[in-house]
Amino acid sequence: MTRSALFEKLALHAPHLSGRHAIPALPAFIYGTAWKKGATSDLVYEALSNGFTAIDTAAQPKHYREDLVAAGIHRAIKDGKIKRSEVYIQTKFTSVGGQDPDNMPFDPKSPLADQVKASVISSLQNFNFADVVAEGEAQYIDTLVLHSPMPTLNETLEVWETLEQFVPSEIRNLGISNCNLFTLMDLYERARIKPTVVQNRFYPSTKFDIGVRQFCKEKNIVYQSFWTLSANPGLVGSNETRSLANQVGISPQSALYCLVLGLGNVTVLNGTKSVQHMQEDWNAVKTVKEFAQSHPERWDAAVASFRRLIGQPKP
Structure with missing residues (x-):
């Protein structure tokens, strides 16, 4: 990175996308929406009105209100604060273990692939802006992140392969969170559509992810730091x-x-x-x-x- 390019937006390296599926580059900050509860919509609106152009959430009612994230984005688009093509929307598939047993976006007893599909469909329904954007821009997700690797590599790959079925029409890019270097390397090697983002805690217990960040740099994967403060x-x-x-x-x-x-x-x-x-x-x-x-x-x-x-x- 040259000094003149310092803190410039980072383009996602996604050779699977055609020109008609261009997505916003990632800015310095992504607005995180965990634990905002009933204030989520207003806070997302304020974020989009005060410099943010990227929003992170999850289909995980236990910690996120994805529906209210969508409501805040909808209001910002309607009020002319931002265009849909200018805002980067990132959500996640969270497995049963990370969900509230009484409030999940899928049937926990269904096959794993069906859980993934139901979660994605619920997110697409939330991020439907048909009444405020042009046709073709109404319903898609810029990046869908696997919230954590599954208990086994085979299960992780099953989730990933299911997500790949939505790319590039409904989902533009895929990513993974809470991932160590060895799992990331395995996934990158085996996946048809490579991860374009990794979202991890930046903290001493993982030695600040030096190895993961180096691998990301080598493979044109953007590293998203959370828990930074x-x-x-x-x-x-x-x-x-x-x-x-x-x-x-x-x-x-x-x-x-x-x-x-x-x-x-x-x-x-x-x-x-x-x-x-x-x-x-x-x-x-x-x-x-x-x-x-x-x-x-x-x-x-x-x-x-x-x-x-x-x-x-x-x-």
């Missing part, structure tokens, strides 16, 4: 993060986001409920990008120090 109070309070924050006049939290983005080939899930923080985080990205371009040596030093802090070798 909550799991890393040590990084937020580190000398490296506070030094950047002080140099450019932003919060340590925003500075950590920018340092993670500075690792390259990374987008960050940002689930703030505060409109002020939404604006501050986007402004911080702009400020740090300008800093990197005007003071390249200082920015390089900041990123190099951060890499050392998390134990990542030089690129």
Whole structure:
């Protein structure tokens, strides 16, 4: 990544798509909608009104309100805040083990492939914007993510092969979350349609996914970091993060986001409920990008120090 391209949107490498199925590139931040409950619709609307163009959710009523995510997007499109072609919508298939037993988007007793199909169909029904968009743009999902690998590789591949049946018409891309390097390598090797995104926790227990992120970079897979602030109070309070924050006049939290983005080939899930923080985080990205371009040596030093802090070798 050149300094001039710092924090620019990341295009998804998807050779299976034709030109008519172009999707928005991934921006620095994806708005995370977990645990927003009844406030989900309003928060999604505010996010789309304050810099966000990408939304992450899941067909998992236990932790997400996918229907209210869709309602917030619908309202933003209707009010002219954003076009459907400009917003990146990402949802997930969550297996029985991650669902509320009393509230699932599929019959848990049905065959696995049928569970996947029912979940996808329920998501497509939610993300139907036929009354506010042109024909052909009404009902599709930009990326469908397998929320976690299944208990066995064969089951993971069965889910994946079922999802592939929806690509590219109803689903543009596929991804996986909560995935270790060995599972990712197996899936990549065996899948007909390769994953285009990996969404994982960025935290010390996995050594900040250095191996996974390197594999993603090699295979043109975009790495999506989540739990970036909550799991890393040590990084937020580190000398490296506070030094950047002080140099450019932003919060340590925003500075950590920018340092993670500075690792390259990374987008960050940002689930703030505060409109002020939404604006501050986007402004911080702009400020740090300008800093990197005007003071390249200082920015390089900041990123190099951060890499050392998390134990990542030089690129």
